[in-house]
Amino acid sequence: MADPVIYLDHQATTPCEPAVVAAMEPWWSDQFANPASRSHRPGLLAAAAVEQARTQIARGLGVEPAGVVFTSGATEANNLALKGLAEAELQAGGQRRHLVALATEHRAVLDPLHYLSRHGFELTLLPVQADGLVDLERLQASLRPDTLLLSTMAANNEIGVLQPLAAIGQLCRARGIRFHCDGAQAIGHIPLQPATLGIDLLSFSGHKLYGPKGIGALWIAPGVQVAPQLHGGGQEQGLRAGSLPVPLIVGLAKALELALNDREARAQRLEALRDRLWQRLAALGGVHRNGAAAPRLAHNLNLWIEGLDGAQLQRALRPVLAVSSGSACSSGQPSHVLQALGLSRQQAAAAIRFGLGRHTTSAEINAAVAALEHAITEARQL
Ligand SMILES: Cc1ncc(COP(=O)(O)O)c(C=O)c1O
Structure with a gap:
């Protein structure tokens, strides 16, 4: 059997923890009732499981459960937050029509904002500094x-x-501007309590924090009006219609609990491994780190390598390493994020992203370094 591939693409997605799968297990076939079926015991049990998960998630975020709305993931949470807020403003007869975001946002934010800019809103996309910070x-x-x-x-x-975030939150608060934060890559990885940061709307996703795919949530601060974007059975206080996926919701809560439990220790361990990876690759020369060294996710490293084509390097690495050239969602295009840092299309195309994860070992990093050293040296000799 071939050696297993070393998976270093944890910003694209993370494995669902076995303990999360175990927590979800009873809710697929044994306790399968619809939590909206309030007329019988199985339905009430399912509803109780959903509310327990909601409470657990809220506690992890330091917020009230009533603000947590389950969605299919961060994409949907972002759409609900952005379009929902804009629509609520229109419905209330408000006059605010200007939207601001960073040029380096994920497409799940940029695309809904571009959509709104075609429907009466004006969008300012802010350039970032060369280190990626606002x-x-x-x-x-x-x-x-x-x-x-x-x-x-x-x-x-x-x-x-x-x-x-805290500084941005303050600027918004002082002007009555709503602050939406896409926390898909942050929740479970860095300490983030939205209510203390002046955040009004927070999106996140299960599969980025060792939970299942197809589930996420939007937290809405008290008093913030959001118009529903999915209409139907009135679930989630009328904000997001559709039968609730009980197993996924239970899994999201369990994944967040586990992620918050080992967050600090995991970050410390992965930072040391990530820094070793960086030092070994930097020693090859002509290797540049994209984005500030700090503040940065402990488990992320993004490089561009002189004289190399990222896609070609990835092909050479494919038998041993699972890495990405950037966002999993816009593969094939030179990254808009790297270009916003000032990299040329060619430099952006020579980029490679490493996302370490909870189960990444020191031996895997050593093997990854060896594979990279070999592939880069070979490619440079061509
Ligand atoms: C920052 C960010 N926002 C949103 C998303 C979309 O999340 P989901 O896959 O849960 O829809 C991703 C996933 O790549 C992401 O990294």
Whole structure:
């Protein structure tokens, strides 16, 4: 049997923890009732499991359970937050029509914002600094009396840099601007309590934190009005219609619990492994780190390598390593994030992203380094 591939693509997705799979297990076939069926015991049990999960998730985020709305993932949570807020403003007869976001947002934020910009809203996409971090003065200057919303991600999915959420939250609060944060890469990985950061809307996703795919949530701060984007059976306080996927919801809660339990120790261990990977590759020369060294996710490293084509390098590495050239969702295109840092299309195309994870071992990093050293040296000799 071939040696297993070393998986270093944990920003694309993480494995679902066996303990999460075990927690979900009873809710597929044994206790399968619809939590909206309040007329019988199995339905009530399912509803209780959903509410227990909601409470557990809320506790992990330091918020009230009533603000947690389950969605199919961060994409849907972002769409609900952004379009829902814009629509609620229109419905209330409000006059704010200006939206602000960073140029380095995930497409699950950029695309809904572009959609809104075709429907009466005006969008400002802020450039970032060469290290991927927002320029707070520039951000402040972009805010207007009619700015409805500012959206920034907590941790970038490609380069892992962490935006200064508390400072951004303050700027928004002072102007009555709603602050949406895409926390898909951050929740379970860095300490993030939305209510203490001035965040009004927080999106996150199960499969980025060792939970199942197809589940996520939007947390909505008390008093923030969001218009539903899925209409139907009135589930989730009428904010998101559709029968609730009880196993996935139970799994999301369990995954978050586990992630919060080992977050600090995991980050420390992965940071040491990530730094070793960086030092060994930097020693080859002509290897550049994309994005600030700090603040950054402990388990992310993104590089561009002089004289190499990233896709070609990836093909050479494919038998041994699972890595990515950037966002899993826009593979094939030179990254808009790297270009926003000032990299040329060619440099962006020579980029490679490493995402370490809970089960990444020191031996795997050594093997990855050896494979990379070999592949890079060979490619440079061609
Ligand atoms: C920052 C960010 N936002 C949103 C998403 C989309 O999440 P989901 O797959 O849960 O829809 C991703 C996934 O790649 C992401 O990294």
